[in-house]
Amino acid sequence: MRGLSEKIAGIVPSATIEISNAAKRMAQEGIDVISLSIGEPDFDTPGHIRDACIDALRRGETHYAPSSGIPELKEAIAAKVARENGFAAAPEEVIVTCGAKDAIYEAMEAVLNPADEVIVLDPSWVSYEPCVRIAGGEVRHHPLDGETFQIDDSVLEAVTTRTRMIVVNSPSNPSGGVLSRESLRLVADICRDHDIIALSDEIYEKLVYGAEHVSLASIDGMADRTITVNGFSKAYAMTGWRIGYAVAPQRIVRQMEKVQQHTVSHPTTFAMYGAVAALSGDQGCVEQMRSEFERRRDYIVGALRDLGYATAPADGAFYAYVRVDGDDIEIARRWLREVHVAVTPGTAFHTPGWLRISYATSMEHLREAMDRIGRV
Ligand SMILES: Cc1ncc(COP(=O)(O)O)c(C=O)c1O
Missing domain, CATH: 3.90.1150.10 (Aspartate Aminotransferase, domain 1)
Incomplete structure (x- = not known):
C-alpha cells in the first residue's frame, strides 16, 4: 500500500x-x-444570543447562505471594526468563517505559495505552524523578549527574501501579553519595508486588564496589508458555535472565499444569526x-x-x-x-x-x- x-x-x-x-x-x-x-x-453563551439563534431556526434559517457569510453579520462586523478597532472596512472586506481558527487557515491558503516563509513569534499559539505547513509554507520562529513579551528590532533577523507573512497575536495565548503600540509600529515598519502581509490574531481583544488593545490594521498604512482575525468564542463564550471572521483587503478576502466555498461552504446559517445578536446586543x-x-x-x-x-x-x-x-x-x-x-x-x-x-x-x-x- x-x-x-x-x-x-x-x-x-x-x-x-x-x-x-x-x-x-x-x-x-x-x-x-x-x-x-x-x-x-x-x-x-449569554441568553439573548442563544434566543436569536433559536428564533432563526424557528424562522427556517436552515438553508445554504452566501459563502462569505450572511450580509447582516458582515455589515455588523464592518461597523464594529470602524467603531472599536480604529480602521474602516467595507462588508466586502469581511469573511465569516468557522471559528477564528478557520480564518487563520484560509488566510494561509489564500496568501502563501510553496516555500514562502511565515514569521511566528514565540511563545506562539499551537495552530499557527500547522496551518502554515498545511498551506505549503514554511515557519520561521522568532522569540519575543522573554521579560516583556514585546517585539524588538531582533525580529529583523527572521526576515528573508522569502518572508511573505508575519503573525502577531495580542492579547497572547499563551503568554497573556498585550503588544504595545511601539511593538506594533515596529511590525508595521517591517511589513512596509519588506512587502510582508501581517496576520493579526485579535481573538482575545476584549479580555484586557488595564492594558490597551491596539489593532495592527489601525496603524498607518497597515489596513491594506493586514488580515485581522477575530471571532466570538472568547468574548461571548461561543466556542462551540464555530463562528469567527477575518477583515482584510478585498483581494485577500476573495481568495479566502474560494477556499471556503470549496471546503466548508460557509459557517452554520442559524449560528450566524446568533453572532449578529452578539454584536448588536447589550455588551x-x-x-x-x-x-x-x-x-x-x-x-x-x-x-x-x-x-x-x-x-x-x-x-x-x-x-x-x-x-x-x-x-x-x-x-x-x-x-x-x-x-x-x-x-x-x-x-x-x-x-x-x-x-x-x-x-x-x-x-x-x-x-x-x-x-x-x-x-x-
Ligand atoms: C490565539 C488563538 N487564536 C485563535 C483561536 C481559535 O478560536 P476559535 O474558537 O474562534 O476558532 C484560539 C482558540 O483557542 C486562540 O487561542
Whole structure:
C-alpha cells in the first residue's frame, strides 16, 4: 500500500488537546482532577444570543447562505471594526468563517505559495505552524523578549527574501501579553519595508486588564496589508458555535472565499444569526465576564508569586505564563500525577521552561489548585 501524505504525517497533534485528554481520562476514572489547561471561557453563551439563534431556526434559517457569510453579520462586523478597532472596512472586506481558527487557515491558503516563509513569534499559539505547513509554507520562529513579551528590532533577523507573512497575536495565548503600540509600529515598519502581509490574531481583544488593545490594521498604512482575525468564542463564550471572521483587503478576502466555498461552504446559517445578536446586543455580558477573569487573574498571579514563581505580564486573555526551573513537560506530568492539576507545558508553544495556567475556571478550583501546587 502506498504511504499517506507526508505533509500531514509530519504535523504533531495539538499538545494542549493531549494534556486535557489525559486529564479527562483521569476524571473518568474518578480522580478529582483540576484542569487548568482549558482554552475556553467557563461561562455559557449569554441568553439573548442563544434566543436569536433559536428564533432563526424557528424562522427556517436552515438553508445554504452566501459563502462569505450572511450580509447582516458582515455589515455588523464592518461597523464594529470602524467603531472599536480604529480602521474602516467595507462588508466586502469581511469573511465569516468557522471559528477564528478557520480564518487563520484560509488566510494561509489564500496568501502563501510553496516555500514562502511565515514569521511566528514565540511563545506562539499551537495552530499557527500547522496551518502554515498545511498551506505549503514554511515557519520561521522568532522569540519575543522573554521579560516583556514585546517585539524588538531582533525580529529583523527572521526576515528573508522569502518572508511573505508575519503573525502577531495580542492579547497572547499563551503568554497573556498585550503588544504595545511601539511593538506594533515596529511590525508595521517591517511589513512596509519588506512587502510582508501581517496576520493579526485579535481573538482575545476584549479580555484586557488595564492594558490597551491596539489593532495592527489601525496603524498607518497597515489596513491594506493586514488580515485581522477575530471571532466570538472568547468574548461571548461561543466556542462551540464555530463562528469567527477575518477583515482584510478585498483581494485577500476573495481568495479566502474560494477556499471556503470549496471546503466548508460557509459557517452554520442559524449560528450566524446568533453572532449578529452578539454584536448588536447589550455588551454588558462581555464586561461581566471580563471583570470576573480580571478578579481571577489578580488572585492567581498573586498566589503564584507567593509560591515563588515568576510570571509573564498577565495583561490579557485568561492565561498566566509561569517560568519553571527544569523540564516543563516533566513538571506538568508531575503536577498531574502527584496533585492532579493539569497545566500545559511551554514546549507546546515553542518556549520550553514555562507552563501555561488557564484561569478560565472557578475561583474555588483556582484556590484548590494553588493549594495543591504549593504541596509539590
Ligand atoms: C490565539 C488563538 N487564536 C485563535 C483561536 C481559535 O478560536 P476559535 O474558537 O474562534 O476558532 C484560539 C482558540 O483557542 C486562540 O487561542
